[in-house]
Amino acid sequence: MFGTVAVSKKQLTNKSGVKVNQKILDRSSEILSRLKNIYGAPICELTHENAFQLLSATILSAQCTDARVNMVTPALFAEFPTAQKMAVADVARVEELVRSTGFYATKAKNLVGMARNVMERFNGEVPSEMEDLVTLPGVGRKTANVLRSVVFDLPGLPVDTHVGRLSRRLGLTKEEDPVKVEYELNAMFDPKDWGGFSLRLILHGRRVCDAKKPKCDVCELADICPSSEMPYGKLKVAPKTKKAK
Numbered sequence: 001m002f003g004t005v006a007v008s009k010k011q012l013t014n015k016s017g018v019k020v021n022q023k024i025l026d027r028s029s030e031i032l033s034r035l036k037n038i039y040g041a042p043i044c045e046l047t048h049e050n051a052f053q054l055l056s057a058t059i060l061s062a063q064c065t066d067a068r069v070n071m072v073t074p075a076l077f078a079e080f081p082t083a084q085k086m087a088v089a090d091v092a093r094v095e096e097l098v099r100s101t102g103f104y105a106t107k108a109k110n111l112v113g114m115a116r117n118v119m120e121r122f123n124g125e126v127p128s129e130m131e132d133l134v135t136l137p138g139v140g141r142k143t144a145n146v147l148r149s150v151v152f153d154l155p156g157l158p159v160d161t162h163v164g165r166l167s168r169r170l171g172l173t174k175e176e177d178p179v180k181v182e183y184e185l186n187a188m189f190d191p192k193d194w195g196g197f198s199l200r201l202i203l204h205g206r207r208v209c210d211a212k213k214p215k216c217d218v219c220e221l222a223d224i225c226p227s228s229e230m231p232y233g234k235l236k237v238a239p240k241t242k243k244a245k
């Protein structure tokens with residue numbers, strides 16, 4: 001149990017040279033263990049059959065729900081199933097197909113640009129290395145980490161809005177910048193757990209720890225969460241003793 005873990009304020013230096021507080025390390029380990037019990041082996045909710053399709057779907061998911069993206073991709077992939085086909089697509093036609101995901105002009109331009117780069121610079125194969133992925137139009141570290149962890153089974157911890165919010169609420173980081181959050185979280189977990197931790201935290205954010213109305217009363221992390229709105233959570237953070245009369 002978390003409560004029996006020895007807690008000290010010692011700073012440990014992990015393999016990457018990042019300093020991590022022992023108390024936070026203990027909490028992160030307990031959080032991962034509980035999330036594994038609650039959510040088992042999570043899967044990426046974006047429908048895809050290969051790396052190119054997941055990359056396209058992830059580009060479309062910016063500022064859009066996975067459910068909406070999954071409504072759009074069947075028609076998109078029926079017409080442009082491969083990087084080869086997408087690379088020669090008429091951008092206006094792609095715009096039509098992805099319009100309902102928002103920011104459709106930019107997304108269509110990025111999809112076609114990404115496919116052209118994949119064809120011209122990577123022999124038609126979506127690359128797996130971070131430094132290659134982030135050179136593709138519309139691809140940042142978050143998208144690259146989705147690809148790496150979901151398709152290539154490589155270490156990658158995507159930090160989206162849920163992962164950032166929950167990591168701060170759970171006291172794992174104070175950083176607001178997603179890249180800084182990613183590096184801090186990377187330092188806490190075994191690389192093989194990076195992708196799964198992100199997927200489980202996203203599920204917890206969607207189902208329990210809502211941005212506006214977190215359901216702390218039913219949250220299985222409430223007793224170890226510094227932001228819990230439950231009485232025991234508050235007591236844990238700011239214990240108060242009554243003055244004797």
Ligand code: SF4
Pocket residue numbers: 166169170208209210214215216219220221222223225226227228229233
């Ligand atoms: S206790 Fe509340 S704030 Fe903390 S993770 Fe659970 S729902 Fe979110």
